[in-house]
Amino acid sequence: MKLNPGQIFLAAFLVNNIILMRFIGLCPFFGVSTSVSTSIGMSAAVLFVMLLASWVSWVLYHAMLLPLGLVFLRTAVFILVIAALVQFVEMFLKRYIRNLYSAMGIYLPLITTNCAILAVTFFNINYNFNLLQATVFALGTAAGFALAIILFAAIRERLDDAPISPAFKGYPIAFIGAALVSLAFMGFTALFGIS
Amino acid sequence: MNSKPSRISYLTSGIIKENPTLILMIGLCPTLATTVTARDALGMAAAASFVLICSNIAISAIRKLVPDSVRIPIFIIIISTFVTIIDYVMQAYQPDLYRVLGVFVPLIVVNCIILGRAEAFAYHHGIFDSFLDGLGKSLGFTLVLFIMGSLRELFGAGTFFGSPVLPAAYRSAPMLFAIFPPGAFLLIGLLKALVNKLGWGR
Numbered sequence: 567m568k569l570n571p572g573q574i575f576l577a578a579f580l581v582n583n584i585i586l587m588r589f590i591g592l593c594p595f596f597g598v599s600t601s602v603s604t605s606i607g608m609s610a611a612v613l614f615v616m617l618l619a620s621w622v623s624w625v626l627y628h629a630m631l632l633p634l635g636l637v638f639l640r641t642a643v644f645i646l647v648i649a650a651l652v653q654f655v656e657m658f659l660k661r662y663i664r665n666l667y668s669a670m671g672i673y674l675p676l677i678t679t680n681c682a683i684l685a686v687t688f689f690n691i692n693y694n695f696n697l698l699q700a701t702v703f704a705l706g707t708a709a710g711f712a713l714a715i716i717l718f719a720a721i722r723e724r725l726d727d728a729p730i731s732p733a734f735k736g737y738p739i740a741f742i743g744a745a746l747v748s749l750a751f752m753g754f755t756a757l758f759g760i761s
Numbered sequence: 762m763n764s765k766p767s768r769i770s771y772l773t774s775g776i777i778k779e780n781p782t783l784i785l786m787i788g789l790c791p792t793l794a795t796t797v798t799a800r801d802a803l804g805m806a807a808a809a810s811f812v813l814i815c816s817n818i819a820i821s822a823i824r825k826l827v828p829d830s831v832r833i834p835i836f837i838i839i840i841s842t843f844v845t846i847i848d849y850v851m852q853a854y855q856p857d858l859y860r861v862l863g864v865f866v867p868l869i870v871v872n873c874i875i876l877g878r879a880e881a882f883a884y885h886h887g888i889f890d891s892f893l894d895g896l897g898k899s900l901g902f903t904l905v906l907f908i909m910g911s912l913r914e915l916f917g918a919g920t921f922f923g924s925p926v927l928p929a930a931y932r933s934a935p936m937l938f939a940i941f942p943p944g945a946f947l948l949i950g951l952l953k954a955l956v957n958k959l960g961w962g963r
Contacts, residue, residue, distance in 0.1 A: 588794065589794035589942065589945070593790070593873060596786070640867075642837075642841035642842065645837055649833075649834065680871070684868060684870070685868060688868075692864065733954045733955075733957040736957075737950075737953050740950070741946050741953060742947055742951075744946040745943040745945075746943070748946055752942070
């Protein structure tokens with residue numbers, strides 16, 4: 567891995583955009599992107615949990631699973647870490663930071679089954695990132711998630727008023743919209759990427 | 762639960778009427794990401810089906826021992842056990858396929874179809890019924906992945922399971938759009954529109 571942190575950020579943000587290029591995290595992408603405000607709340611929650619999950623899973627993997635030869639347990643450990651982390655963050659915000667809790671509280675439980683979080687913890691391991699690279703990668707991925715979902719929510723708000731044939735209303739036109747947004751993102755593939 | 766649905770309906774409802782991908786719109790990530798060729802699509806469908814059927818059976822078998830308040834973590838542990846098994850089996854026996862599917866094999870653990878069936882069905886039904894339900898939902902999921910994979914491979918490479926179908930002139934300059942991410946979004950959009958038009962799932 568010869569990429570510097572800036573390149574890792576850009577690659578995670580645009581070139582290998584987690585939703586539009588890698589197809590990870592599609593359920594919240596289509597489920598929550600009905601309005602711009604809910605998309606912003608969801609993006610904030612994803613950023614928060616993704617960063618924490620990356621750190622905790624990275625440290626657990628390198629300090630516990632690897633030295634003890636328990637690498638085969640990583641799937642189970644990572645998903646439980648994320649589930650526990652989401653619960654903990656929810657309780658912490660509810661108790662100490664009420665404003666933030668009311669802004670993104672309802673999105674937190676949904677994040678446990680958001681595959682984007684779990685995927686980032688796996689990518690951090692698969693790409694042999696160090697802790698700094700993992701942090702930058704998580705930040706870039708979360709930013710890419712936010713960009714895709716907020717852009718797309720703005721498009722879907724317009725689509726609600728557009729005259730669309732009944733068979734295409736709802737999901738089909740959303741998919742086709744996503745195809746066009748994804749086509750635009752393909753323009754970045756010539757830059758550089760992580761693979 | 763007055764009129765008990767017949768056992769056959771557990772099996773058949775998942776294929777079209779409650780198709781997980783096209784009607785319930787869950788489990789979309791593998792449907793779009795792992796359908797570049799028909800072979801990849803079937804490989805992914807087989808892995809997910811194995812996990813779904815086994816976890817349905819296991820959860821149904823221990824459902825009376827599981828306290829209500831901790832059922833979700835227990836489901837997740839059971840599912841991740843089967844995911845780990847299939848992860849290592851594929852790595853050992855299908856290394857090429859495993860390289861293509863990559864991170865999507867461990868990501869089966871967060872596939873909403875599997876946790877959804879555990880919560881909605883296996884936790885309340887017997888072992889055989891849960892097996893039928895898992896099998897039916899797996900068939901529905903496999904069907905959609907197979908359609909997506911075949912069409913994308915046909916348009917994007919002119920082949921079907923790796924053997925040439927369309928004339929060489931097409932294969933030398935195929936519609937690459939179909940195997941790129943935008944093509945997957947477009948195709949599932951058109952499939953969903955077709956399903957709406959035919960009125961399935963209503």
